[in-house]
Every structure is written in structure tokens, then in C-alpha cells.
Amino acid sequence: MIWKILVGGEGGVGKTAIINRYINDIFNFDVKMTIGVAFVIKEIQMDGQKIQLQIWDLGGQDRFRFVLPGYCKGGRGGFILYDASDLETLALTTNWFTLFTTNAPGIPIVLVGTKIDLIKDDVEMDRVKEAASKVATDHGCIGSILTSSKLGINVNEAMNTLIKHLTGTCVP
Numbered sequence: 298m299i300w301k302i303l304v305g306g307e308g309g310v311g312k313t314a315i316i317n318r319y320i321n322d323i324f325n326f327d328v329k330m331t332i333g334v335a336f337v338i339k340e341i342q343m344d345g346q347k348i349q350l351q352i353w354d355l356g357g358q359d360r361f362r363f364v365l366p367g368y369c370k371g372g373r374g375g376f377i378l379y380d381a382s383d384l385e386t387l388a389l390t391t392n393w394f395t396l397f398t399t400n401a402p403g404i405p406i407v408l409v410g411t412k413i414d415l416i417k418d419d420v421e422m423d424r425v426k427e428a429a430s431k432v433a434t435d436h437g438c439i440g441s442i443l444t445s446s447k448l449g450i451n452v453n454e455a456m457n458t459l460i461k462h463l464t465g466t467c468v469p
């Protein structure tokens with residue numbers, strides 16, 4: 298079984314970093330901007346099924362947006378990322394929800410906050426959680442999770458949220 302997984306979000310929010318942490322369990326301080334799109338493949342076993350994940354890293358800069366609708370076609374699930382230390386990027390997720398729901402209608406989406414290692418205190422963390430919860434609810438996300446690719450916090454949990462949802466709704 299092959300699942301195309303979309304990863305979108307503004308430039309610099311950590312899409313490539315979270316994919317590298319998930320695939321290779323590494324954090325690279327010198328990540329280059331994704332030009333257009335890139336994808337990696339990971340095979341997993343889930344509930345006795347072999348699943349090939351095609352994880353599509355969609356470039357976040359405005360100049361690449363014109364190519365993205367075609368790459369969303371056939372998406373099975375998605376992650377929309379924002380930088381938890383910069384809530385402006387959370388507000389910009391609306392564009393990504395529109396892109397995904399227009400070009401891959403009905404796919405389950407997980408809202409992922411990145412870079413929680415940069416959040417200063419519990420008050421700021423609570424503010425991020427509250428804002429993200431509202432966005433996730435408003436857009437019908439199957440989950441909202443805060444991560445740090447640098448520290449390896451909740452990266453696998455984010456991916457497993459989507460995979461478990463797809464496994465539960467997938468007909469092999």
C-alpha cells in the first residue's frame with residue numbers, strides 16, 4: 298500500500314527538519330530551502346500491513362505556490378506546520394488548509410507546531426496551545442501537536458497520529 302503524505306506550511310517553519318527527524322532521526326542545523334517540492338519514502342509496518350509512505354515536502358515560499366496544487370493531487374493525508382514561536386505563521390495556515398482541501402478534498406490533516414524549544418515560558422506555551430486548538434477545530438483537523446525537531450519531541454507522535462487515523466479508515 299502506498300500513501301502520499303503532504304507536508305505544507307510557510308517557508309522556514311521546519312517542514313524539512315521534521316521530515317529529516319522522522320526519516321533519519323537527525324537534526325541538521327544547515328537545512329536548505331526546498332525548491333518547489335521534494336519527497337522521501339519510508340516503509341513502515343502498521344497493524345500487520347506494509348505501508349510505503351511517500352512524504353511530500355511542499356516548498357513554503359510564495360514563488361513556488363503555483364506548482365503546488367498538482368502535487369497535492371492523490372494526497373492521502375497531510376500535515377500543516379507552523380512555527381510555535383511565531384504565531385503569525387499559525388495565522389498563515391489558512392492558505393495551506395485551502396490548498397489541501399481544494400486539491401486533496403477530504404484528507405485528514407494534523408496541525409503541527411514546530412520549534413517548541415524556542416518558546417520562553419509556560420504562559421507563552423499556553424497561548425500557543427489555545428490558538429492552535431482553535432485553528433485545528435475550525436479546520437476540522439484530526440489532531441494538533443507541538444513538536445521540536447531539534448530535540449526530537451513529539452515528531453514520531455505527530456506522524457503516528459495520522460498513520461493510525463489512516464489505518465483505521467483505510468480499506469487495504
